[in-house]
């Protein structure tokens with residue numbers, strides 16, 4: 001029996017990516033600018049709608065970094081960040097010499113809890129400093145509570161940096177994730193729903209902000225015949241080769257979202273009858289997740305076995321699964337920073353697991369997963 005590795009989420013090419021890459025070679029646009037970069041931006045703008053302006057960048061992390069700069073985060077400022085996330089959401093706060101303030105999640109979407117958010121803001125203001133930015137994340141593709149988080153942000157007049165790295169194609173009340181923040185970001189890393197091998201984007205509604213993003217991402221060159229600089233610049237623009245992959249991927253994005261959602265349905269159906277296992281799912285019909293990763297939480301008291309038992313059972317069959325993100329406030333590098341909330345994210349980390357979720361999983365691979373489940377549960 002074929003026992004090749006089943007990945008959590010691996011790149012899935014649509015077929016036309018190489019054609020765009022070949023065009024770049026044939027026209028010698030082998031540089032961090034060119035027709036693929038512009039074309040990819042246009043494709044993303046059309047996909048997101050809501051008058052989006054896109055600046056294609058070298059990574060999602062770079063987009064978060066530039067987003068913080070555009071929102072005027074400076075050394076000594078405080079920035080609120082969802083604790084339950086990937087470290088790339090929080091690292092750029094430190095690049096700016098600012099201080100991360102971590103906030104817990106709520107049970108429904110696993111994303112930032114609006115109550116803990118407001119507690120954090122009130123307490124930081126009492127301590128003398130109003131947070132400069134709120135970084136909220138649509139984790140695993142599941143939209144955060146946009147209305148509630150926005151209400152708190154507006155009440156205290158703090159801008160939102162919307163980390164939509166995992167949520168391209170997810171919608172909240174019909175509007176695409178990535179378009180809710182004062183600034184939004186996307187990622188096209190190898191494991192995301194579409195990939196450019198590595199890449200990201202900044203989303204804004206303002207042409208001026210887009211132009212400023214591109215300016216900062218291309219070494220902040222002033223308008224002069226020589227090299228003249230009056231700002232600190234970055235080398236964060238997306239390569240025209242990578243953007244070619246992105247243009248091919250955009251042609252299959254909708255289809256791949258459908259396939260990820262069908263993987264989620266597969267898990268949803270399987271676990272419906274199993275006591276002690278909960279699948280992360282949309283809470284009502286106004287929420288639409290791309291289901292980038294399908295995730296479960298195991299109640300070991302009910303099931304009599306732990307998440308780690310399942311992970312090892314899958315690993316024994318060469319099937320990758322992974323614990324949910326370890327909250328930032330528990331990470332050695334971030335232990336010294338303030339944290340607001342209870343233990344929602346800690347419990348998710350202790351009992352949760354991401355399951356193979358790729359849009360490219362075959363019937364045979366699903367059956368291998370099913371076989372492990374049937375023996376385990």
Ligand SMILES: *Cc1c(COP(=O)(O)O)cnc(C)c1O
Nearest residue numbers: 059060061086088089165187189
């Ligand atoms: C992947 C990811 C990022 C970073 O994107 P890169 O393109 O890998 O730099 C940021 N935030 C979250 C939540 C992510 O999953």
